[in-house]
Amino acid sequence: MSRMTMREAVSKALWEEMERDEKVFIQGEEVGIWGGTYAVTKGFYDHFGEKRVRDTPIAEAAIVGSAIGAALTGLRPVAELMTINFAFVAMDHIVNEAAKLHYMFGGQFKLPLVIRAVSGGGRQLGATHSQTPDAIFAHFPGLKVVSPGTPADAKGLLKSAIRIDDPVLFIENATLYQTKGEVPDDKDYLEPIGKSKVQREGDDVTIVAYSKMVPAALEAADMLAEDGIEAEVVDLRSLRPLDMEPIIKSFKRTNRAVVAEEGWRSYGVGSEVSARIYELAFDYVDAPVKRVAQAEVPLPYNAELEQLALPQTEDIYHAAKEVIYG
């Protein structure tokens, strides 16, 4: 085990996979000479060279489209989108090509492709650069959508994403890059994609979260513990496939749930998870499931207004209290 930041964990996963398999390469805006706009690929260009660390034009359809083509020839590209907000420019290639080709051609095409994208707000980048539209991408069968909440998962899940033969959208939250945690040193440390994980055990309330809301939920759980409430925190880790099993198992014990996400509430992750709780465990419901999410506004630039719109640890804490005490 080593203690490292999530940025280092992502970087390490990429580095190790590129060392392990010549077929893995990365491409995107400023991944090379610049070292990555979030410094994830710092040092890669000098070590792996321009063939495997490919600076691209600022042209997202070309970045994702050509990565799809390269994947079809048997390579294992990792295409980096500087932010997930730019994924809309490549939307067709993500949802109409990457998510469809394997199925639509009767299983002939394989796309061992990873698209990495930075998501989330809170950095005063204004409305166009601050979105958390993760749920949109999870809408499409054929694509796998993964988003880690801890440095260890960032390493284990990214390595799995690179090794499997399916297209994976790997979403990293920019404000999590500095968070630290213990990460296994094992070069073959793999976390399964499509498996939710209990990050904290408790019997009183189930808090479902992913990505940035995982540390927030754990923090809220600590606050609740001071009030004598033991919260169980389930980390989705993967939005598609969505693994409900640990959630339902927990809910059948706690009978109360809060679902936290950084994105908007409407048609979001919380909507999906809470609907499934009602479908799968209606007889166990003691209180309506609460959703914690972003205010339904385009994110403003002003720091205070921005934080007012974003879901906070306190929101999760209060939501948990509400589902327990009404």
Place this chain on the structure above:
Amino acid sequence: MEKKGYLELYQEMVIIRLVEERSAELYQQGKIGGFLHLYIGQEAVCSGITSVRQPQDRIITAYRDHGWALSAGIDPKNVMAELLGKQDGCSKGKGGSMHMADTEKNFWGGHAIVGAHIPIAAGMALGDVYQGNDDAVTICMFGEGATNIGFFHEGLNLSKVWHLPVLWVCENNIYGMGTTMERASAVSEIRQKAEGYGMPNDRIEGMDVMKIREEVSRVLEKVRKDGGPHLLEVMTYRYRGHSMGDPERYRDKEEVKKWEEVDPIGILRKHILDEEVATEAELDEQDQEAERIVDEAVEFAESSPNPPNEALFENIYVEPTPIEYRGYAMEHESEGR
């Protein structure tokens, strides 16, 4: 080319034409669903190009793909079965008219979003260069209508910047659906767009398969040797509407008739006779053989079973999808239908 080659080329073009004519009938009978875009009139382009490509050359095209599927070497039976949505279709009945492929024939589809396959083609060429397949060229087709969408420009630019071995082929049939080139494109020759990317280019006639073979052989070998992209604009014409639902208000019958006089099959037939490669009777024999093959293909397709219900959940992912998830999906999503 030897006599056998001529006869094969001729027969292939006749098969393509017959498959399309039968498809139109089957569509009108309601046996083919969705959209149906016929290739009739453009046969010289696909047959000319595929007959001079090397096996390592990848072929990728847009939605008007039946001709390409056939000339890439997919059995007419499997093409017809795909049109009818059957299990023996080249895409197992899940792709349909616009999504045919056979990776073993190095035919990579059949892509229905206009221009979206263009950056993908650049990526396939990158894959070959990366893996040291130095003598492979990716041949990517699109209509002139696709050259007005961003994907085209991103793809062309990338292929030039990265010096990728792509032969870009614009099948210019003058109409993007029902809109003429003049009403949709800022330049009157598509090849001019390659100029903007410093890319070598040509504009050639597309009704004479022998001329296409000659030009494409030359360009293909140049791309193979130099490694960089080249754009070829091929002037052709579709005799039928954009799709089966086309009212064809944008052109008159006289125009179609004019082009029918330079029919690509007629041109090849005349060439074969003029050069005394084969006799009229021998060509008639090819016609009959083509008809027999297409009849057989239709029969095969009609008797091929529908894909089983289990196929619905097959090939969503390569990796086995968690049983719990599939169980959930089966149990609940089916109730909602």
